[in-house]
Amino acid sequence: MAPPAVLPQPGGRARCRLLIEGVVQGVGFRPFVYRLAEAHRLNGSVRNGRLGVLVDAEGDRDTLDRFLEQLKSTAPATACLERITVTWSAPHHDRAPFRIDTSAGEGEPALYPAPDLAVCAGCLAEMRDPENRRFAYPFLNCTQCGPRYTIIRALPYDRERTSMSWFAMCPACRHEYEHPRDRRFHAEPTACPVCGPRLALLDSEGRPLHVSDPLEGSVAALKAGQIVAVKGLGGYHLACDATAPAAVSELRRRKARDAKPLAVLVGNLEEARRFCVVSATEAELLQSAARPIVLLQRRPPGAASGSVAEDVAPRLRLLGLMLPYTPLQHLLMARVGRPLVMTSGNRSDEPIAYEDHDALARLGGIADRFLVHDRPIEVRCDDSVARVVDTAPVVLRRARGYVPLAIPLTHEAAEPILACGGELKNAFALVRGRQAFLSQHLGDLGDERAFRAWTDAVAHLEGLLGLAPRIVAHDLHPGYRSTAYARTLDGVRHVPVQHHHAHIASCLADNGIDKRVIGVAWDGTGYGLDGHVWGGEFLLADLAGFERVGSFQQVPMPGGEAAIREPWRMAAAFLHAAYGEAMGELDLAFVRRLDRSAWRLLSRAAEQGLNAPLTSSAGRLFDAVACLLGLRDRVDFEAQAAMELEALAEQEADRLYSVGLDELDGRAVVRTPDIIRGVVEDIVAGVGADRIGSRFHATLADVIVTTCGRLRDHSGLDRVALSGGVFQNARLSRLAKGGLERAGFRVYTHHQVPPNDGGLALGQAAIAARLGQDRNGI
Numbered sequence: 001m002a003p004p005a006v007l008p009q010p011g012g013r014a015r016c017r018l019l020i021e022g023v024v025q026g027v028g029f030r031p032f033v034y035r036l037a038e039a040h041r042l043n044g045s046v047r048n049g050r051l052g053v054l055v056d057a058e059g060d061r062d063t064l065d066r067f068l069e070q071l072k073s074t075a076p077a078t079a080c081l082e083r084i085t086v087t088w089s090a091p092h093h094d095r096a097p098f099r100i101d102t103s104a105g106e107g108e109p110a111l112y113p114a115p116d117l118a119v120c121a122g123c124l125a126e127m128r129d130p131e132n133r134r135f136a137y138p139f140l141n142c143t144q145c146g147p148r149y150t151i152i153r154a155l156p157y158d159r160e161r162t163s164m165s166w167f168a169m170c171p172a173c174r175h176e177y178e179h180p181r182d183r184r185f186h187a188e189p190t191a192c193p194v195c196g197p198r199l200a201l202l203d204s205e206g207r208p209l210h211v212s213d214p215l216e217g218s219v220a221a222l223k224a225g226q227i228v229a230v231k232g233l234g235g236y237h238l239a240c241d242a243t244a245p246a247a248v249s250e251l252r253r254r255k256a257r258d259a260k261p262l263a264v265l266v267g268n269l270e271e272a273r274r275f276c277v278v279s280a281t282e283a284e285l286l287q288s289a290a291r292p293i294v295l296l297q298r299r300p301p302g303a304a305s306g307s308v309a310e311d312v313a314p315r316l317r318l319l320g321l322m323l324p325y326t327p328l329q330h331l332l333m334a335r336v337g338r339p340l341v342m343t344s345g346n347r348s349d350e351p352i353a354y355e356d357h358d359a360l361a362r363l364g365g366i367a368d369r370f371l372v373h374d375r376p377i378e379v380r381c382d383d384s385v386a387r388v389v390d391t392a393p394v395v396l397r398r399a400r401g402y403v404p405l406a407i408p409l410t411h412e413a414a415e416p417i418l419a420c421g422g423e424l425k426n427a428f429a430l431v432r433g434r435q436a437f438l439s440q441h442l443g444d445l446g447d448e449r450a451f452r453a454w455t456d457a458v459a460h461l462e463g464l465l466g467l468a469p470r471i472v473a474h475d476l477h478p479g480y481r482s483t484a485y486a487r488t489l490d491g492v493r494h495v496p497v498q499h500h501h502a503h504i505a506s507c508l509a510d511n512g513i514d515k516r517v518i519g520v521a522w523d524g525t526g527y528g529l530d531g532h533v534w535g536g537e538f539l540l541a542d543l544a545g546f547e548r549v550g551s552f553q554q555v556p557m558p559g560g561e562a563a564i565r566e567p568w569r570m571a572a573a574f575l576h577a578a579y580g581e582a583m584g585e586l587d588l589a590f591v592r593r594l595d596r597s598a599w600r601l602l603s604r605a606a607e608q609g610l611n612a613p614l615t616s617s618a619g620r621l622f623d624a625v626a627c628l629l630g631l632r633d634r635v636d637f638e639a640q641a642a643m644e645l646e647a648l649a650e651q652e653a654d655r656l657y658s659v660g661l662d663e664l665d666g667r668a669v670v671r672t673p674d675i676i677r678g679v680v681e682d683i684v685a686g687v688g689a690d691r692i693g694s695r696f697h698a699t700l701a702d703v704i705v706t707t708c709g710r711l712r713d714h715s716g717l718d719r720v721a722l723s724g725g726v727f728q729n730a731r732l733s734r735l736a737k738g739g740l741e742r743a744g745f746r747v748y749t750h751h752q753v754p755p756n757d758g759g760l761a762l763g764q765a766a767i768a769a770r771l772g773q774d775r776n777g778i
């Protein structure tokens with residue numbers, strides 16, 4: 001029997017229609033298809049459609065197969081092809097040359113806005129070529145690079161709906177923009193010195209300084225040790241000479257940022273290697289199109305001439321470095337010739353300033369000069385932060401360069417979902433179908449300004465994606481602003497999600513699986529089902545639900561929230577849990593330091609539970625040990641003590657502390673006061689803090705392996721997911737993963753989204769999507 005006419009005959013002429021879904025708009029994908037089709041002498045067309053890019057191609061069947069193959073294998077690195085649907089049909093005997101169709105379907109919204117992309121090699125070469133018309137022009141870009149997410153007001157992505165709409169293209173730019181063979185064909189933000197944005201230099205009051213070269217004026221200010229606010233892609237940066245201790249200290253003082261590490265911009269990879277140890281994976285991460293800040297092992301001070309000032313990242317072995325990603329940063333670095341501190345333009349914990357008037361108002365008392373330009377920023381977006389843990393990159397703060405790339409879920413959402421995230425390091429998520437769009441890092445919502453920025457960001461992304469959420473997932477914590485916000489929404493279905501379940505679900509979603517696992521969720525604070533503060537948890541979990549099968553022993557947090565900011569309170573509480581009243585007899589500097597009021601607070605907390613919520617938090621255990629080792633009594637930011645403790649633990653541990661594992665109501669309880677006793681004995685015996693730090697980390701990794709082993713015996717599960725802020729700790733993550741793998745476990749860790757609370761929304765979203773499916777569309 002003859003095959004139906006629609007099936008292509010091998011070797012004969014055929015026609016196919018391709019629907020290509022994924023990040024294919026705003027990344028030069030249509031010109032790529034056009035050039036490829038031309039090279040294969042195909043007929044047909046390519047155009048933007050509502051679901052993605054549509055290609056109609058006609059030619060020899062064999063040629064079409066090769067075309068399809070190369071379409072997948074040679075697509076621009078900035079495109080992300082999620083799915084290609086191929087429909088074959090009989091040939092139309094279309095002999096017209098292949099074309100880019102800009103008429104049909106272009107009014108339809110593009111479903112995948114692209115992230116901002118680091119300036120490409122082609123544009124950099126033009127910028128450095130004195131013969132080129134864009135020589136030394138700080139705003140050049142092309143279809144492969146430049147601003148995207150931060151300039152988009154609405155979709156579909158075209159110039160009219162970006163902040164480039166203010167700039168009318170000159171004839172030369174328009175010619176490039178309209179010619180399919182040009183590398184700026186439909187490069188929406190394209191610009192040149194004739195028609196595009198310009199730089200200006202302002203004084204500390206925001207008054208224009210009439211200088212011929214604003215860049216040179218900024219360079220001079222930076223070299224003189226001054227602080228310059230630089231308008232970037234997603235907001236203002238504050239910059240100063242990173243090698244000048246006085247400039248760095250002054251920046252800290254004016255910014256009211258006591259000890260948080262500051263990011264450093266270096267000119268190139270070689271310069272990064274002068275200050276830090278950079279592995280091949282780290283080099284790749286530094287040079288990726290997303291250009292995150294990468295946390296790197298610092299070389300000992302003095303090893304490099306013109307060292308980065310100690311005050312950039314006090315008491316930490318890690319330094320956050322990034323490479324230039326905008327043409328402006330390249331120009332600046334080439335002229336200033338030294339590493340620059342490049343930190344978010346804000347005071348303390350406020351959101352980064354991105355609107356010009358707001359930046360001038362808020363940074364006026366901080367910056368000596370403003371290097372600005374006239375291209376408005378539509379979306380506030382911080383730099384991303386990443387780290388290589390055990391040879392694989394982990395995003396710790398997901399923002400510029402990654403957002404709004406979608407993360408595919410294992411279950412399709414029946415209706416649009418808003419997942420509100422947590423309170424600290426907040427990011428929210430929107431779900432459409434199988435795609436979870438995680439917002440950029442929006443910071444700590446405790447600050448009123450940050451909360452307003454958060455609601456604006458929710459509205460903006462909902463508008464951009466054209467979504468009206470019908471399902472709203474949120475944390476259980478009644479004190480979180482994101483929870484309170486979720487509860488004010490009417491006419492939607494609420495899905496409350498326990499904090500640590502969300503962490504484990506986030507790790508599952510990050511790895512694209514929905515399997516029942518042993519979830520190790522360790523962090524600082526998460527609201528438990530019993531109303532206590534959880535944070536050292538072992539769960540049996542999948543997206544459908546969880547069971548709490550193990551946790552750290554509970555200890556009181558004397559003074560409640562104050563115990564988070566003041567680790568000395570936790571050190572005292574743990575000592576009390578380990579020794580009772582006998583802690584007074586311990587030969588410890590810490591105990592001698594405690595004054596009478598501290599003792600009173602402690603005994604009231606222990607005996608009456610007065611203002612002393614119970615916690616099983618792993619983060620608080622790190623705080624306590626860091627404090628006992630004399631690292632600090634108070635912290636300026638979350639996880640500071642834990643980071644310093646990790647920095648201490650550089651050597652391999654020579655022994656472990658013994659830790660008991662109790663059983664309580666069928667739940668494994670890790671006797672954390674045992675660890676404190678081990679640490680105290682070491683301190684009394686004069687063992688060095690670095691060695692104690694190593695033993696402490698190794699002990700916790702062993703606790704994970706032992707407890708998971710026991711849970712495997714009961715449950716038969718041999719997959720483990722590690723999540724929660726504690727797993728930002730590279731040492732603990734590496735030890736735990738290695739130990740678990742040696743014990744025969746399959747281990748899942750985070751990569752695309754942070755293990756910290758920045759990843760919570762993805763977990764909430766995955767759980768809500770799964771729930772929707774169970775209820776058959778709710």
Ligand SMILES: [Zn+2]
Pocket residue numbers: 119120121122123124141142143144145146
């Ligand atoms: Zn480019």
Ligand SMILES: [Zn+2]
Pocket residue numbers: 169170171172173174191192193194195196
């Ligand atoms: Zn132009």
